[in-house]
Amino acid sequence: MSTHPVVARLRRLTSRRRDEKGAYAVLFSMILVLLIALAAISVDIASQVSAKQQLKDTMDAAAHAGALALPERQLEATQIARTMAQRNDPTADVDARLYCVIASTGGDRQPNLAQIPSTCNPGGTAPYAGTVCNDIICAIPCIPSPTNPMIRCNTIQVSDTKEVDYAFAPAIGHDQGSTGAVVSTACKGTCGSEVPNPMDVVVMADRTASMEPDDRARMVQGIREMLETMTPSQQYVAFGTLHKSVTGYASCKSNPFLLPYRGSARDYVTHGTWIPVPFSNDYLNGEDLNNNSQLVKAVTCLPESPSGQFGTHLASALKAAARYVLGIDPNNLGSLPNRPGATKAVIFETDGMPDEVWTSSTSSRDLNVAGDIGGGLQSADGEQPCIRWDWWGRCTGYGSTLYKNTNGQKGCDNFSHVARQAKARNVTIVTIGFGDATIARCKKYEPHSGTWASRDVRDVLAEAASPHPVTGQPSVATSNCSTAAQREVENGNGDFYFCAASGDQLGPIFKTAMSALASGVKFVKLPR
Known part of the structure; x- marks a missing residue:
């Protein structure tokens, strides 16, 4: 019996649809496996x-x-x-x-x-x-x-x-x-910049009598080595000392600039200048020091201040350095080739607390006002002042005569105040605490009251230094630097306060300080 053509056609369509559904099922299964594989691979x-x-x-x-x-x-x-x-x-x-x-x-x-x-x-x-x-x-x-x-x-x-x-x-x-x-x-550092960090740098070096000759010699060597790492066409260097200097030939006969005044104890601090050696750009011949440079001569022949004199005048020395680098006091930068955007910097090294003849009324702490400042000194109970003592407050100059530095904290406060003003004018300050400066207090022990000052000199030096160049956090004194591990941490933390316990460590610190002025870590892509 034959089937009607329409019915046959419907049967064929139905069969085809069943076949297509089966094909779709197979295709969907394949796609699902592929998607699962892709998801696995994506994981x-x-x-x-x-x-x-x-x-x-x-x-x-x-x-x-x-x-x-x-x-x-x-x-x-x-x-x-x-x-x-x-x-x-x-x-x-x-x-x-x-x-x-x-x-x-x-x-x-x-x-x-x-x-x-x-x-x-x-x-x-x-x-x-x-x-x-x-x-x-x-x-x-x-x-x-x-x-x-x-x-x-x-x-x-x-x-x-x-x-x-x-x-x-x-x-x-x-x-x-x-x-x-x-x-x-x-x-x-500068990392290949076309102009490697032009700077105007004033180096202030402590050569007071408390600096032992060997330590002073190593400090001198450190400054010389620092100069060897610099570029005279971009980095101009002036040199100052604690205490002041007058014209006259020192014992090595090559330096007419840094002879200390050898008058009376109080008179000598009023003579001379804090920055006897102006900015120099002739301190190198190629990669070697130029021994005919006024700067190199002055650094190489650095006599100590007279023994038995008053003073480590920190605030006045920093004030003078800041005024000089900023051009408030006349300097010679106008006679040297201009380098736009030069960083203004002071590297300040000291080995002691402020023992200062001048009182705070001598002059203003304001950078705009010329003149020296200090914390002042007093003798105990009106006795004759001692002119030499150790940092424990014991007189070594007049037998049992006691001398108490009642205004040492004032000297530290003045130093901090001057530093804040200088930093506010974009002067970068690097401080180096050496020897007793890492362990001393701002004020000596007072035998009559049995009291100490509230602050350590190292904390004041760190506070005076500029903030960390990368993090912007204040520079801090992390320890008294009495051990090698402590010095490693202090001098390797990237801020602008450094410490040294002996002359052997002091020498390299000046190179480290100069490096810090150009510091700042950045990521770069090297050429191939």
Whole structure:
């Protein structure tokens, strides 16, 4: 029996639809499997991306820590970077390398050798093996040496690679992936800027009688070495001393500028000038000190102040330095080539508390008002003043005669006040506490009342220093620097207060202080 054509057609359509539904089911199943696979892969990819970002954060922290140690602790910088990385990731295996990064000459892609040694110093002579440049900067491999202090690296590059365990990829035969090499490079200082931080710097050095001759000699060497790291065309240096200086030849016959006045105890503080050596840009011949420079002569031949005289006048010395660098008192910057935007800075080193002849009424603490200031001194019970004592308050000049510094705290307060004014006018202040300045109080022990001053001199020096150049936090004295570990922390924390317990440590501090003026860690991308 035949089927009606219409019925047959309907049966064929129904059968085709059943076939298509089956095909759609198969296709949907395939798509679902694919989506599940893609979701699984996306989870593994997300894990890999997350691992790479975590590694990047670890490398950035390691590079920053290593760069912060440059150049003062460059022999340890790579280990410091590795230690920091392992604090964040105990499995980190960091490859760390040091560089000297300076400016490129531009289109011809050659290193601008005029920035060596002021920006950094890879050691040896040009051409430097392994140098790579682009149009902006050049990276020179830098290997520090314990026997060559002239080598100074300013950049550290760290890298690491991490394997990432996959959660789903093992199903398709892949157990692990890789972040690939993650690189971070950090530089401290000018880092190849075309103009390496032009500065007008006044160095104030304590040469009072409390400075032992060997310590003073090491301080002198430290200042000389600091000058060797600078660029005379960009960094002008003036030199002052605690206490004042008058014209006259010192014993070494090469310095007519820094002879202390040898009059009576109170008269000598009124003679001479705080800044006897004006700004200089002739202190180097190539990479060597110019021994004919007035500045080099003055630093090299630095006689002590007369024994037995009153005074470590901190506030007046800082006031004079600030007025000079700001041009409130006449200076010679107008006779030197102009460098727009030059940083105004004072590096101030002292080994003691303020023992000051002048009273606070001698002159104003205002920077705009000329004249010296001080905390003043009093003798105990009207007795004849002692002219030499130790920091415990015991007289060493007149037998049992007692001398109490009742206004030492006033001297510290004056110093802090002057520093605040100078910093408000954008003067960068670096302070260096040496010897007794790290342990003394602002006021000596008062034998009659049995009291001490409330503040340590080191806290006052730190307060006077400029804020941390990166964090903006106030500089602080973290300890009395009596141990090597304490000094390492104090001098490696990146702020503008430094300490030294002996002349051996004091020498390198001046180079460290100069480096701090150009400090600031930044991340850079090295040329390939």
